[in-house]
Amino acid sequence: MSFVKKALGVAVATTFAATGLTLATAGTANACSTNDVCVYSDSAFGGYSMETYYSDASWATSRYAENQGIAPYSGDGVHNNVSSADNWDFSHDVVFYYNSDYKGPCAGVVVGGAIKHFENISLSNGKSMNDDMNSDHFNSTCAYMYNN
Numbered sequence: 616m617s618f619v620k621k622a623l624g625v626a627v628a629t630t631f632a633a634t635g636l637t638l639a640t641a642g643t644a645n646a647c648s649t650n651d652v653c654v655y656s657d658s659a660f661g662g663y664s665m666e667t668y669y670s671d672a673s674w675a676t677s678r679y680a681e682n683q684g685i686a687p688y689s690g691d692g693v694h695n696n697v698s699s700a701d702n703w704d705f706s707h708d709v710v711f712y713y714n715s716d717y718k719g720p721c722a723g724v725v726v727g728g729a730i731k732h733f734e735n736i737s738l739s740n741g742k743s744m745n746d747d748m749n750s751d752h753f754n755s756t757c758a759y760m761y762n763n
């Protein structure tokens with residue numbers, strides 16, 4: 616699946632280059648790159664960020680770009696856990712999972728979409744997405760997909 620994503624990603628990048636679109640705003644600390652998904656420790660894409668090109672099976676063993684001592688998941692309800700997400704992959708949905716290894720309650724972001732406020736989205740276990748998610752998978756499926 617990772618190889619499929621890479622092949623499609625190259626094609627998308629070429630298309631954007633050919634049309635001359637300007638994609639990212641230079642100089643912003645939390646800019647996300649085309650083909651990647653970015654997750655943030657605060658709502659509305661604030662705080663620490665983690666940008667990934669491939670699916671991530673355990674946010675507990677990953678680190679934010681700005682602080683290598685802080686993981687995007689450190690146990691349920693920890694303030695520095697992920698609170699928003701921006702999907703700059705224009706070919707694939709990205710699904711977030713409550714548990715590691717892409718398991719447990721899910722909610723996702725559509726192709727090219729974003730979820731600004733994880734706290735507004737409830738999971739099937741009664742918790743909100745806010746500060747509670749632990750893995751993400753590109754090109755996966757979940758009954759609850761968002762762009763808000």
Ligand SMILES: [Ca+2]
Pocket residue numbers: 655656657658693694695696697698745746
């Ligand atoms: Ca947070």
